[in-house]
Amino acid sequence: MRTIVFKGRLVIIGCGSIGQGILPLILRHIEIKPAQITIITACERGRGVAAEYGIEFINKPLTKDDFRDRLTPMLRKGDFLLNLSVDVSSTALVELCRDLGVLYQDTCIEPWAGGYTDSSLSPSLRTNYALREEMLRLRVDGPAPTALTTHGANPGLVSHFVKQALLNIAADTGLGSEIPKDRRGWGELASRLGVKVIHVAERDTQQGSTPKGPDEFVNTWSIDGFVGEGCQPAELGWGTHEKEMPADGRRHEFGGDAAIYLMKPGASQKVRTWTPVEGAFHGYLITHNESISIADYFTVKEEGRVAYRPTVHYAYHPCDAAVLSLHELAGKNWVMPSKQRLMVKELVSGIDELGVLIAGHAKGAYWYGSQLSIAEARELAPHNSATSLQVTATVLAGMIWALENPMMGVVEPDEIDFRRILEIARPYLGPVVGVYTDWTPLDGRGTLFAEDLDTSDPWQFKNVRVI
Amino acid sequence: MRTIVFKGRLVIIGCGSIGQGILPLILRHIEIKPAQITIITACERGRGVAAEYGIEFINKPLTKDDFRDRLTPMLRKGDFLLNLSVDVSSTALVELCRDLGVLYQDTCIEPWAGGYTDSSLSPSLRTNYALREEMLRLRVDGPAPTALTTHGANPGLVSHFVKQALLNIAADTGLGSEIPKDRRGWGELASRLGVKVIHVAERDTQQGSTPKGPDEFVNTWSIDGFVGEGCQPAELGWGTHEKEMPADGRRHEFGGDAAIYLMKPGASQKVRTWTPVEGAFHGYLITHNESISIADYFTVKEEGRVAYRPTVHYAYHPCDAAVLSLHELAGKNWVMPSKQRLMVKELVSGIDELGVLIAGHAKGAYWYGSQLSIAEARELAPHNSATSLQVTATVLAGMIWALENPMMGVVEPDEIDFRRILEIARPYLGPVVGVYTDWTPLDGRGTLFAEDLDTSDPWQFKNVRVI
Numbered sequence: 001m002r003t004i005v006f007k008g009r010l011v012i013i014g015c016g017s018i019g020q021g022i023l024p025l026i027l028r029h030i031e032i033k034p035a036q037i038t039i040i041t042a043c044e045r046g047r048g049v050a051a052e053y054g055i056e057f058i059n060k061p062l063t064k065d066d067f068r069d070r071l072t073p074m075l076r077k078g079d080f081l082l083n084l085s086v087d088v089s090s091t092a093l094v095e096l097c098r099d100l101g102v103l104y105q106d107t108c109i110e111p112w113a114g115g116y117t118d119s120s121l122s123p124s125l126r127t128n129y130a131l132r133e134e135m136l137r138l139r140v141d142g143p144a145p146t147a148l149t150t151h152g153a154n155p156g157l158v159s160h161f162v163k164q165a166l167l168n169i170a171a172d173t174g175l176g177s178e179i180p181k182d183r184r185g186w187g188e189l190a191s192r193l194g195v196k197v198i199h200v201a202e203r204d205t206q207q208g209s210t211p212k213g214p215d216e217f218v219n220t221w222s223i224d225g226f227v228g229e230g231c232q233p234a235e236l237g238w239g240t241h242e243k244e245m246p247a248d249g250r251r252h253e254f255g256g257d258a259a260i261y262l263m264k265p266g267a268s269q270k271v272r273t274w275t276p277v278e279g280a281f282h283g284y285l286i287t288h289n290e291s292i293s294i295a296d297y298f299t300v301k302e303e304g305r306v307a308y309r310p311t312v313h314y315a316y317h318p319c320d321a322a323v324l325s326l327h328e329l330a331g332k333n334w335v336m337p338s339k340q341r342l343m344v345k346e347l348v349s350g351i352d353e354l355g356v357l358i359a360g361h362a363k364g365a366y367w368y369g370s371q372l373s374i375a376e377a378r379e380l381a382p383h384n385s386a387t388s389l390q391v392t393a394t395v396l397a398g399m400i401w402a403l404e405n406p407m408m409g410v411v412e413p414d415e416i417d418f419r420r421i422l423e424i425a426r427p428y429l430g431p432v433v434g435v436y437t438d439w440t441p442l443d444g445r446g447t448l449f450a451e452d453l454d455t456s457d458p459w460q461f462k463n464v465r466v467i
Numbered sequence: 468m469r470t471i472v473f474k475g476r477l478v479i480i481g482c483g484s485i486g487q488g489i490l491p492l493i494l495r496h497i498e499i500k501p502a503q504i505t506i507i508t509a510c511e512r513g514r515g516v517a518a519e520y521g522i523e524f525i526n527k528p529l530t531k532d533d534f535r536d537r538l539t540p541m542l543r544k545g546d547f548l549l550n551l552s553v554d555v556s557s558t559a560l561v562e563l564c565r566d567l568g569v570l571y572q573d574t575c576i577e578p579w580a581g582g583y584t585d586s587s588l589s590p591s592l593r594t595n596y597a598l599r600e601e602m603l604r605l606r607v608d609g610p611a612p613t614a615l616t617t618h619g620a621n622p623g624l625v626s627h628f629v630k631q632a633l634l635n636i637a638a639d640t641g642l643g644s645e646i647p648k649d650r651r652g653w654g655e656l657a658s659r660l661g662v663k664v665i666h667v668a669e670r671d672t673q674q675g676s677t678p679k680g681p682d683e684f685v686n687t688w689s690i691d692g693f694v695g696e697g698c699q700p701a702e703l704g705w706g707t708h709e710k711e712m713p714a715d716g717r718r719h720e721f722g723g724d725a726a727i728y729l730m731k732p733g734a735s736q737k738v739r740t741w742t743p744v745e746g747a748f749h750g751y752l753i754t755h756n757e758s759i760s761i762a763d764y765f766t767v768k769e770e771g772r773v774a775y776r777p778t779v780h781y782a783y784h785p786c787d788a789a790v791l792s793l794h795e796l797a798g799k800n801w802v803m804p805s806k807q808r809l810m811v812k813e814l815v816s817g818i819d820e821l822g823v824l825i826a827g828h829a830k831g832a833y834w835y836g837s838q839l840s841i842a843e844a845r846e847l848a849p850h851n852s853a854t855s856l857q858v859t860a861t862v863l864a865g866m867i868w869a870l871e872n873p874m875m876g877v878v879e880p881d882e883i884d885f886r887r888i889l890e891i892a893r894p895y896l897g898p899v900v901g902v903y904t905d906w907t908p909l910d911g912r913g914t915l916f917a918e919d920l921d922t923s924d925p926w927q928f929k930n931v932r933v934i
């Protein structure tokens with residue numbers, strides 16, 4: 001079903017796993033002609049898919065120096081710039097779109113190439129916290145064209161899952177069924193439920209037909225994107241229940257202070273978490289925008305002081321081939337291997353179990369999310385895997401929401417209508433389930449070796465962190 | 468070529484990857500009839516191979532209570548007990564063999580079932596250090612039947628590699644070509660060369676035809692053996708050049724004091740090392756007997772004080788499927804998954820690059836070892852993989868050496884004739900190479916994040932350890 005008519009130009013930057021996967025969804029759900037769309041990339045990937053749909057494909061990387069000159073003639077007021085690239089600065093594009101009156105959406109706040117690992121910057125300035133602050137500084141007083149940032153699966157969809165999950169927990173614990181009306185209301189609901197921790201708990205079990213070879217990075221989505229964020233400092237929204245700052249934990253000297261970072265790459269730090277199919281597992285504490293934006297959104301202040309905030313972070317178990325790739329990458333001190341393989345067509349089995357684990361409330365912990373399989377993803381849409389479809393369904397929903405709400409300025413997923421997004425994305429997410437568990441990060445601990453645990457509060461980060 | 472005639476009985480305990488792989492080598496190189504051999508196991512694995520060679524196969528586990536009664540009637544003076552099992556106490560068997568005048572060999576000092584993870588024992592008593600002290604206490608004054616312990620690939624072969632490597636380094640750095648005559652001489656050679664660190668540096672790149680599935684442990688050799696040792700404390704021979712005891716490092720309150728242990732499972736601690744084909748990588752600091760025996764053997768004392776000792780430890784990168792299995796196992800707090808798959812026949816590619824990295828001398832670091840491929844292993848002997856053949860070739864060599872030297876009492880690999888062992892094993896090891904490298908654990912460090920490094924001495928354990 002077509003949900004909205006769009007008469008303007010749509011420029012898509014990037015045609016990798018997400019850029020290719022979004023095309024069938026856009027053409028299925030938005031009233032738009034292929035001739036209205038232009039794709040700009042920095043490589044040949046996706047040319048065939050673009051051609052299949054009759055969409056113009058320009059392989060010429062945008063640079064800091066030429067992006068304004070090249071994009072300005074392509075975009076007019078009311079047009080749409082969809083950024084699904086790596087290595088093109090999101091804030092630079094948002095500024096340009098604001099100047100031109102163009103709608104904007106991305107799935108990640110990207111810096112220009114090399115920004116994630118620019119060792120001339122302090123670790124603090126290489127965080128998503130810093131990138132997000134830069135984005136938030138672009139907010140202006142008064143109406144401005146909608147720029148929906150970080151609206152993929154995660155960041156993106158998971159912010160909406162959090163809200164639905166909180167409502168479910170409230171209902172199941174007899175704390176009412178009223179939907180909070182504003183940010184304050186949401187923070188108070190989380191606080192009232194006793195939520196201490198929100199993990200974005202993801203286990204990707206997809207397998208390809210060929211095992212990872214030596215000197216090769218294999219993943220189910222952007223390898224540049226994953227390695228980039230994996231080399232950024234580990235980051236987490238830092239909750240008010242936390243008693244102990246990690247020895248390598250640091251606060252920033254600027255911005256909203258909702259998050260801390262650790263003095264090490266996220267890809268080198270594992271954390272304990274849980275999903276329904278996988279059970280307990282170790283995920284990587286990869287930095288993500290949602291760790292900060294969700295923690296920030298649910299912060300409750302009393303007289304200027306932070307009275308409540310949950311700890312929020314990603315706990316990512318990528319596909320097995322990517323776990324091996326990370327292991328190799330760490331062994332080579334984070335130097336990208338010479339070969340990269342993004343698996344889409346070659347995937348033969350597995351699911352992407354992606355959701356939020358919300359813990360500390362009366363019923364222990366609750367996981368709410370999507371358990372989309374590669375087989376179902378392929379039935380639902382061409383050119384997608386389970387991983388990409390969770391992203392592209394949310395990108396589609398974000399585009400429709402932005403077209404329906406064109407003058408909202410810079411907005412994050414947490415700030416937009418979660419019900420509308422879930423309504424549009426839901427048919428593409430496979431089984432969406434909510435499961436309670438009495439699992440905690442203290443389960444099975446300290447049996448062979450004494451461990452420094454806080455047994456009085458299972459949900460202290462110190463218990464979650466793998467040493 | 469048959470090298471020795473054996474007229475007695477050979478009882479083999481265990482018929483897993485090593486027990487099966489040793490059979491063709493024994494029958495090829497020792498003048499013995501299948502009817503002289505009996506196999507005792509606790510499972511059906513290997514029954515077909517035993518039948519192929521016409522060897523008796525008894526599937527009935529030995530226990531603490533029945534092993535004496537069952538084995539005594541099977542063994543007479545001059546017979547041979549080859550222990551290739553898990554879960555049967557090596558020291559119990561050595562005592563029995565001493566009482567009966569029977570030769571003995573194993574590839575690992577095993578405790579009775581559950582000993583590695585018996586949480587009623589202190590971590591110190593769950594170490595290989597403790598198991599080795601127990602074995603060494605069985606030494607008696609005067610002649611006793613030879614009991615060659617821990618003589619597989621590692622522990623085992625690598626002790627002989629160390630000696631050959633030290634001679635090569637001495638020759639290449641102009642420090643002479645004389646072969647030390649005794650233990651003291653070997654220690655002094657290592658000390659004179661400036662050797663600080665000896666890694667048993669292994670990278671197994673063998674791949675099977677099927678990827679690891681969920682709730683499954685996959686490896687190229689004993690899964691029980693690997694999980695058992697992986698759950699023991701990390702252990703390392705502790706060198707005299709080390710400046711800083713790790714915060715979680717502990718000395719034992721008994722025994723020779725050549726090694727320390729860390730208060731965590733070895734399978735949870737990675738270390739930096741290097742092999743020629745793989746280059747730099749992260750291996751697991753799995754405890755092994757050789758870490759202690761080599762450190763002990765090369766210790767030089769002056770007036771009762773330890774004047775020199777190298778740091779010695781394992782740095783093991785098992786096959787990729789086993790890396791994933793360890794990751795899963797850690798995520799489930801070291802509870803064995805319900806499925807286990809030991810790959811031998813299904814292996815399709817890869818090598819087992821197993822050797823010693825000797826570092827701190829005038830030429831930096833030197834790796835010496837075997838780079839046997841699965842294809843070559845299959846050409847050399849049936850029922851073997853690259854991993855098992857490195858073990859079984861050394862077991863064969865140890866048997867022949869023991870038969871040639873039947874009254875040596877309890878001996879470790881370091882104490883026996885390395886040239887004789889290498890002579891026998893060599894044809895089964897594929898390419899055996901020695902390669903110098905200027906790699907150190909400081910390479911590529913501290914670029915993205917400041918790290919607590921000792922830049923004045925690359926070979927401090929603190930630099931090697933992955934945090």
Ligand SMILES: NC(=O)c1ccc[n+]([C@@H]2O[C@H](COP(=O)([O-])OP(=O)(O)OC[C@H]3O[C@@H](n4cnc5c(N)ncnc54)[C@H](O)[C@@H]3O)[C@@H](O)[C@H]2O)c1
Pocket residue numbers: 013014015016017018019040041042043044045046060061062063084085086087088107108110150151152153154155156221222223224225226342391
């Ligand atoms: N929020 C989420 O859930 C989520 C999930 C997956 C990916 N992402 C993000 O989406 C983006 C794309 O992911 P992907 O998996 O499709 O990545 P990909 O690596 O498969 O593709 C990246 C694309 O960017 C293009 N590109 C690179 N440099 C460019 C430049 N200078 N100018 C124009 N194009 C350029 C490449 O040519 C390629 O088409 C990344 O930022 C990634 O982090 C977000």
Ligand SMILES: NC(=O)c1ccc[n+]([C@@H]2O[C@H](COP(=O)([O-])OP(=O)(O)OC[C@H]3O[C@@H](n4cnc5c(N)ncnc54)[C@H](O)[C@@H]3O)[C@@H](O)[C@H]2O)c1
Pocket residue numbers: 480481482483484485486507508509510511512513527528529530551552553554555574575577617618619620621622623688689690691692693809858
């Ligand atoms: N030093 C080395 O290089 C090296 C290398 C590989 C294996 N090993 C050691 O060799 C041994 C065997 O390794 P594997 O890979 O063949 O192991 P495996 O797991 O494949 O086989 C173990 C065998 O032991 C038998 N067993 C178990 N309990 C028993 C009992 N109570 N009584 C009799 N038999 C019993 C099993 O039935 C099986 O036949 C292990 O101790 C392992 O640590 C040493």
